[in-house]
Amino acid sequence: MSFVEYGDTIKDGDTAIVFLGHESMFPVKVQHGTVTQTKYGVIRHSTDLIGKKYGSKVTCSKGGWVFILHPTPELWTMNLPHRTQILYSTDISIITMMLELKPGSIVCESGTGSGSLSHALIRTVAPTGHLYTVEFHQQRAEKAREEFREHGVEHLVTVTNQDVCKNGFGVSNIADAVFLDIPSPWEAIGHAKSALKAEGGRICSFSPCIEQVQRTCLAMEEYGFTEINTLEILLRVYNVRTISLQIPDLGKAAEDNSSTGFDSSNPSNQGSLCASPQQGTVQFKSGVPLREMVGHTGYLTFATKS
């Protein structure tokens, strides 16, 4: 396993995702002799995991079962230990495309935070690209380094522990793209410009508040960035449900009931000449929006250095 390469079978030292069903999962580090407790019983790594194929059903001690999934940046995003507020895959996708990232791209990022975006960036720029990520919080920087090592991607990323607003990214004129997710991105625009290649590149800044965006846009203009564009992306998820709606009883005679044009899903309804005919229903499939959804994550401001 690696976050940048698919493997078929589960090996000692892998990070795997235990899928319990219905959006509930957790990551597990596979180790000989270790056991993992789930609500369906115990998983013994040596016998239940190691050597098995990714995507297999694993039966736990209580008879319930789980699926073991190959890690991807997207699954990691949903399961990683939060050290900060993180970016989710919806924002990550548009960032990746708008920054024009591809294998071989050199990217600068700050702050590293919990590494949610970092993993996705590394996935996209591998095998020949590189991520330079800057995190001013020493413990978080250390933790990120450790995770990259565990996930087999340390050769693709350099973590620097410094303040990007004061000291920049520690590299100059080599980046194809820069991403900023810090409280005061406008203070880092100058450093971002000098990190980008002389022939140009793309920049993106993520900010929750419009005031931050305004300052960032002004700074970008000041430093000669062009094509400045701010957008927001929202994910809407739908539950697939079969809905049945009752047909109202308008006191029609029973024989008229079948000619209302509806497929009565209730066959006993047809031809029943009771005084109080049973109510017919209409069934259909619907994509029902979730009751609560994410209304705002942050504004994404993109620009070009040319």
Next chain:
Amino acid sequence: RKIIFEKQWFYLDNAIGHTYGTTFEVTSGGNLQPKQEVEETTTETKEAGTDNRNIVDDGKSQKLTHDDIKALKDKGIKGQEIVQQLIENSTTFRDKTEFAQDKYIKKKKKKYEAVITVVKPSTRILSTMYYAREPGKISHLRYDTLAQMLTLGNIRAGNKMIVMETCAGLVLGAVMERMGGYGSIIQMYPGGGPVRAATSCFGFPKPFFDNLHEFPLSKVDSLISGTFSTETLPSEENTLEEEESNGLTDEKQTSQLETEEESTTETAMEINQIEEQDTMDVNAEDEEFKENKEKANKDNVRQKQRKQWERRKKLIETAALLTEKNADGLIVASKFHPTPLLVSLLEFVAPSRPFVVYCQYKEPLLECYTKLRERGGVINLKLSETWLRNYQVLPDRSHPKLTMSGGGGYLLSGITVVLDKGKSDSSHFEALKMEEPSSKRCKVQDLHC
């Protein structure tokens, strides 16, 4: 070659040798190269009103007539000067608020100062352009939706991907860009051959096409049932026609895109590999097409036979790749109903791999969702849509620009798992669960999803 764009025509010869992102101004038929930074002409009198209480719309505020303006244009006067003239001859301009003045200048600049920026093709540019200009050709797949597909599908270097698309080759191109020439792609195509008009706009280097395979959809069933043979290929003529029309659309679609910026109409168009004087990036297909044409002209039967034989060989190779059933993912974005495509094509995908289906409409995906649940072998099914909102950010004038909702299409994504044969009862519970989401029974079976 003469190119027409936004009611302007020009030759691209002058653009060669400049870096991408250079802005050009159009003269009578050629390109000039103006400075990167245009000095903002500030109206020398910084007079402005505070509100519009006294501004009356009598239609007489502009003292220049249509004919006057036309005369200015015919003289070949710089757009910048025309704008200046319009401002000077506007009686209400000075009474307008500063913001309204800005807006007025912006509008006029857009009309009279046409500048063109040449940029490098990328998924970002091409998908934005296609959505704006040819949404019908890509089933209204909005660029943010395409971005989701690439991420949800974990597209990256080294994968073995199956792609089924009828989006002019845009989705294929996006996948190719993300894979950077590493790994392989099998494109399933309907009819006589794959359409790759948009793919050729990317200007991929030739090696990117070495591991791009294609396989006719009409052969999928026979491949699954094991009765596949190469005896009945889609006819060669069809393929030729298809490629020919591809070539033509390529010519027509010198890719162009408009982005508004600052106060000018910034336009982008791509020239593949400008730095290389000769366009070496002729895409593999075009070459084949040219070859085919010559050979057809010569009517060289033996050559034709050899072509046929080569195509057959390629087809057998592709079939072998598919029958390994170990693809790393599946991307579907087509005008066809997604359910049959998915149920068949998922056969070729390894377990624990992501798949993503795009559809312009929600309803077919609802059905697809249900069918996949019945079939089993998939988990974490998700039906989703994204909304995109653009903002105008200016001092004291920040607000959302426009909400693009609907029309961006819907996605159904999920992950494959090992399908247990002979365990069909779980789908029964699925059905129960779907009917009665609040039901508290069969707790243990509930985790079968």
